[in-house]
Amino acid sequence: MSDGVTLEKDGAIATVILSNPKRLNAMTPKMWQELKSCMDQASSDDDIRCVVLRGDGQNFVSGADISVFDRERADGAQAREYGERTHAAIASVRGCRHPTIALIEGVCVGGGMEIASVCDIRVCGESSRFGITSNRLGLAYGHEELHDLIAICGRAFTLEIMLEGRVFGAEEAAAKGFLHRIVADTEVADEAFERARHIASRAPLANRWHKAAILRLENPAPISQDDADSGFDLFDSEDYREGVRAFMEKRTAEFNGR
């Protein structure tokens, strides 16, 4: 078996590797399920402060594995089942309790762009390629995944991406607001892990709270008293006291996540 998703942990930083190198890491049904397992495991691990998602080898993810579509996604009924699996995986990335970074090398198309769009930060190489080509097959993307694209790229660029269905380069992806940084192809991993280490050095409770609050605000329901109160709880944490003390003593704070 050469397709699978694995989780590696190095101190406070976890790396999720999407692997199906013979097909440029196309996502098989098995991989969507394993992606969800890995993300759930990372979310429940208090010691993790940042999760990096990457492909195996020189590509991120080339999309869904279309070679199984005529057996496993052949009509509306199968598509519904297939969709439940991918939606659950995408939701597990979007809702990851920790900050996430998409380390994008090479191809980042279709399901790959979907996975990248629910990471918090996207770093790629100069020759990376992006796009969602669902109108080449004639299939429909899900509302939730369209919502993610709109939240990142706005109405105008989401319409262009979906209605043209082109594959485009890193510069164009950046102009659409999709990317946080383009670096030389050989430096993508360095850039992504440097950002991961930096994020891991900051107060983890604050990062988790801000990530959850930013996504919460995309729900049009009014902010409740409980939502608001959850922010004030941070001021009772050990980490906040350490943060203020370190500031006054002009030293770097050491956070423990409590």
Added chain:
Amino acid sequence: MSDGVTLEKDGAIATVILSNPKRLNAMTPKMWQELKSCMDQASSDDDIRCVVLRGDGQNFVSGADISVFDRERADGAQAREYGERTHAAIASVRGCRHPTIALIEGVCVGGGMEIASVCDIRVCGESSRFGITSNRLGLAYGHEELHDLIAICGRAFTLEIMLEGRVFGAEEAAAKGFLHRIVADTEVADEAFERARHIASRAPLANRWHKAAILRLENPAPISQDDADSGFDLFDSEDYREGVRAFMEKRTAEFNGR
């Protein structure tokens, strides 16, 4: 009569021409009504796969025809009636069932920017000019049209456009996120129609569904089961089967819109 809006059809591509060349295609009340008729006709035509909107001659649209305001938009009561006509026309462009492309040459100001903002893709020439100068007259834009600007340009640039009421160039419009492509003035039509032909070559049901879904998501009401189900219907289409088959056979798919 030199003012009017016409619809031309060339295969799967329709072109809507906004014509009042003596006034740089300023929109008269008659033209707003004809624009709605043309868009409704295009929307109901199953054979169309892309609609291009353009002005007659070297300009897109210079705005509403202000010379009629002291007779037909002279106070709040008249403005309400006048507004019903323009809102209906704008809604017919925004809600067009097919992908739409604004082919923008020269002046694209006021009502012209409004029309362009409800097209899906905007291509213009280097010397095109944009802006909404309603605070030069002291009138109010409608909430729905402000919503379109916010969906495209965000809060910050919408505030600047409305509060300064300046006319600005293509580079600034692109920096505000309003444009998909700036080309040489002589190449705008080529660029727009090349994109139209490309869009027309892709699965039309998928394009219609994605366009409707992206606009639906701007409504804060939760996505219903029917909304979600409508996406799965595409997997039962002839075009989807053709798309997957063509992919496996490494050939270009031929879609028929069923």
Added chain:
Amino acid sequence: MSDGVTLEKDGAIATVILSNPKRLNAMTPKMWQELKSCMDQASSDDDIRCVVLRGDGQNFVSGADISVFDRERADGAQAREYGERTHAAIASVRGCRHPTIALIEGVCVGGGMEIASVCDIRVCGESSRFGITSNRLGLAYGHEELHDLIAICGRAFTLEIMLEGRVFGAEEAAAKGFLHRIVADTEVADEAFERARHIASRAPLANRWHKAAILRLENPAPISQDDADSGFDLFDSEDYREGVRAFMEKRTAEFNGR
């Protein structure tokens, strides 16, 4: 006492000066209260057509004054009280009846970026510095202030700003959509006041209405008949009649705000 916020008026243009120069204009609790007073005073003044907010000396605002945190924002209960004051001040800037311009020189970090984010237009110098470093202390930003950032910069850049907590330059702030114009450090005041005079020359009722409508649209509640009607009222104003007359007579309109 060297810390305070003052309001100066010069014709139709008001300037609010945030002053605590020994601490790069860090906002003390007293300053948050005075900011609200100044903004409320400006909002209630019919003669004002634009408000410029700036720091005292070569900086905008370096953030909240952290030196008081171990006494006045030491736990959740105190943070709630402290938050009420800052939220009220921020709300008074966001809701100012007149257009507002942030004149940003030097440091614009933390509470400074918060204040700037609720101004309508942001102009800064080449060497200005931006960022929100709350994860260095471990505290939580408020939902409303996160909402402002999302409305301006979108989901992706808001996540990056909050999760990395870095201080960054003007070019990066512009790439995130936060800025309307970067000029040479020595020209920021000229640029800001030129824009203020320009805005003040346009119809004030239209500007107030558009500002209120743009912010109203961020509330997911449907636009009511009263909301819509308020726009038509402008067509009954003296200023609208003057605007149309001046257009027909090819002269500059003189608006009186009635």
